[in-house]
Amino acid sequence: GESFVVEGLALVGRRPEPRSGEQVHHLVPLTSADMSVSKTHAQFGPAPDGVLVVMDRGSTNGSVLMRQGVSRPLTAGKPATLVDGDVVSFGDRQMSVRREA
Numbered sequence: 744g745e746s747f748v749v750e751g752l753a754l755v756g757r758r759p760e761p762r763s764g765e766q767v768h769h770l771v772p773l774t775s776a777d778m779s780v781s782k783t784h785a786q787f788g789p790a791p792d793g794v795l796v797v798m799d800r801g802s803t804n805g806s807v808l809m810r811q812g813v814s815r816p817l818t819a820g821k822p823a824t825l826v827d828g829d830v831v832s833f834g835d836r837q838m839s840v841r842r843e844a
Contacts, residue, residue, distance in 0.1 A: 745771075748843060749788055749795060755833055756784035756802075779804045779834030785817075787825070787838075795840065796822040797831050807832040 751768030754761060757780050761767040768788070773780050781802035790796045799806040801819040808815055808823055809830040817823050817831075825831070827842040 746841070752786060752788040754783055754786050754800075755836075755838070756780055756782050756800075759783045773833060773836045775834055775836060777835050780836055781834070784833045785831070787831075790822065790824075795825040797825055798822045802833070804834045 752766060753769035753771055754767055755771040755773055757775055758772060759770045760783055783800055784802040785797060785799045785806050787795065787797040798821065799817040799819045806817040808817055825840045827840060829840040831838045
């Protein structure tokens with residue numbers, strides 16, 4: 744596992760690429776043994792009000808947010824707020840959210 748501070752828009756996927764004109768701060772390539780992670784699977788970053796959000800970008804296998812043991816699939820194109828301790832699954836990979844001390 745890698746960890747980094749989210750300072751702007753981040754894209755995750757097998758070979759994430761920004762859309763035309765999109766300002767991206769982090770490209771996070773994820774290896775996927777079973778190819779369940781899409782090329783540009785999801786995005787996350789700070790919302791205008793400062794909260795951290797994640798959004799599935801129409802991936803083939805979807806993304807799932809797990810909070811306090813309860814999982815729910817993310818709706819493509821609809822941002823979901825993240826809090827400390829959340830886990831997001833992108834295909835066969837996971838991301839844990841930790842607030843910086």
